[in-house]
Amino acid sequence: MNEHVHGAVDLTKNQSLVMGALTRSKEPLSAYTILDQLRDNGFRAPLQVYRALDKLVEFGLVHRLESLNAFVACRHPGCDGDDTITFMICERCGQVNELTDNALAKRLKLLAEDASFALKKTTIELRGICRRCQIA
Structure with missing residues (x-):
């Protein structure tokens, strides 16, 4: 179970992989682009990516850009x-x-x-x- 501990979040494997893809990217990524990048890591369905993204957004680690229908890693801690x-x-x-x-x-x-x-x-x-x- 994910818990906030002193501002840190214990991420699941899928959440960590999605977070890594966003952190490495210099531009926003769509869920389908993330899925394509993570296929070799066992991702097979968009739902896996969307579930991870939903949690990362909830934790404040990722932002959704509505106009681009894409996601970015938070570059402004807190x-x-x-x-x-x-x-x-x-x-x-x-x-x-x-x-x-x-x-x-x-x-x-x-x-x-x-x-x-x-x-x-x-x-x-x-x-x-x-x-x-x-x-x-």
Whole structure:
């Protein structure tokens, strides 16, 4: 059974393999790409990958990028406690940068409160061209 121990998580074999694939990747991966990469490790069905991804997302180790229908390893330790996470996604190279902004998080929380909306979590995806691609 997985337990949080001092911020650490005891991962199953499948979760560790999926986490490894995401950590090694420089760009977001779809569940099917992960499945293809892990076939030699005994993965045969998308459900195996999705189960592992669901748990990794729950543990705050992985994020789902809705606009890409893909997943990335968390590059900002401890962000699972943040209410607002922002991703900058380069449309040329696929690089994803993760950041948090407390002022933005507060503003969004106030907007939600003004609308009598019980905000739980916000994920913002900014699409554009990264600095490296702009100068290339």
